[in-house]
Amino acid sequence: DIQMTQSPSTLSASVGDRVTITCRASQSIRRWLAWYQQKPGKAPNLLIYDASSLESGVPSRFSGSGSGTEFTLTISSLQPDDFATYYCQQYKSYYTFGQGTKLEIK
Amino acid sequence: QVQLQQWGAGLLKPSETLSLTCAVYGGSFGTYYWSWIRQPPGKGLEWIGEIYHSGTTNYNPSLKSRVTISVDTSKNQFSLKLTSVTAADTAVYYCARERDSGSYLGDYYYYMDVWGRGTTVTVSS
Numbered sequence: 001d002i003q004m005t006q007s008p009s010t011l012s013a014s015v016g017d018r019v020t021i022t023c024r025a026s027q028s029i030r031r032w033l034a035w036y037q038q039k040p041g042k043a044p045n046l047l048i049y050d051a052s053s054l055e056s057g058v059p060s061r062f063s064g065s066g067s068g069t070e071f072t073l074t075i076s077s078l079q080p081d082d083f084a085t086y087y088c089q090q091y092k093s094y095y096t097f098g099q100g101t102k103l104e105i106k
Numbered sequence: 107q108v109q110l111q112q113w114g115a116g117l118l119k120p121s122e123t124l125s126l127t128c129a130v131y132g133g134s135f136g137t138y139y140w141s142w143i144r145q146p147p148g149k150g151l152e153w154i155g156e157i158y159h160s161g162t163t164n165y166n167p168s169l170k171s172r173v174t175i176s177v178d179t180s181k182n183q184f185s186l187k188l189t190s191v192t193a194a195d196t197a198v199y200y201c202a203r204e205r206d207s208g209s210y211l212g213d214y215y216y217y218m219d220v221w222g223r224g225t226t227v228t229v230s231s
Contacts (some may be wrong), residue, residue, distance in 0.1 A: 034212065042223075043222065046219050094164065095218075
């Protein structure tokens with residue numbers, strides 16, 4: 001099994017801040033990584049695929065980087081709509097998700 | 107714009123069989139893999155399994171002995187059955203479409219790009 005570990009588990013930030021969430025894989029997954037945003041009571045929403053490709057319709061303030069075992073999701077300037085939980089997911093071998101990072105308003 | 111509409115029983119007793127169906131509207135059915143994912147209350151996401159329109163399936167090894175995913179291409183639907191449920195199976199269950207990311211050294215890779223709204227399933231005596 002490929003394990004995915006996100007950090008931090010909780011992140012407090014303010015509107016306008018630049019934030020970064022990290023995701024580490026237990027073995028190399030090349031660039032087979034996606035990022036999702038989930039709001040309470042809603043399904044996850046795809047933000048980034050192939051580690052750094054922005055899904056159509058997703059604001060350009062979201063970006064992803066990394067390869068191998070270490071990846072990051074960056075939001076360049078937080079907007080009120082961005083406070084949510086974020087999950088990384090590997091799809092190199094079946095599918096496993098990180099435990100999530102809850103982005104809270106400071 | 108593809109949409110996934112899912113339904114099924116929301117309250118089960120221990121040892122019963124969970125049964126959910128997901129219908130695909132507004133898009134191609136035959137060129138994608140289709141997945142089920144679940145999320146226990148307050149917890150993270152767990153992939154259950156996937157099916158291709160041909161009927162090829164893959165399951166999470168941790169659930170494989172209890173899971174069956176099937177497809178009805180005439181209705182653009184796929185279904186999940188999970189047997190012998192316990193309280194640990196209480197979760198929101200999502201269906202999702204998998205988009206092809208491409209291939210590398212002969213292997214193909216897919217990620218979930220469209221999700222259903224979720225169905226809450228509670229297992230309680």
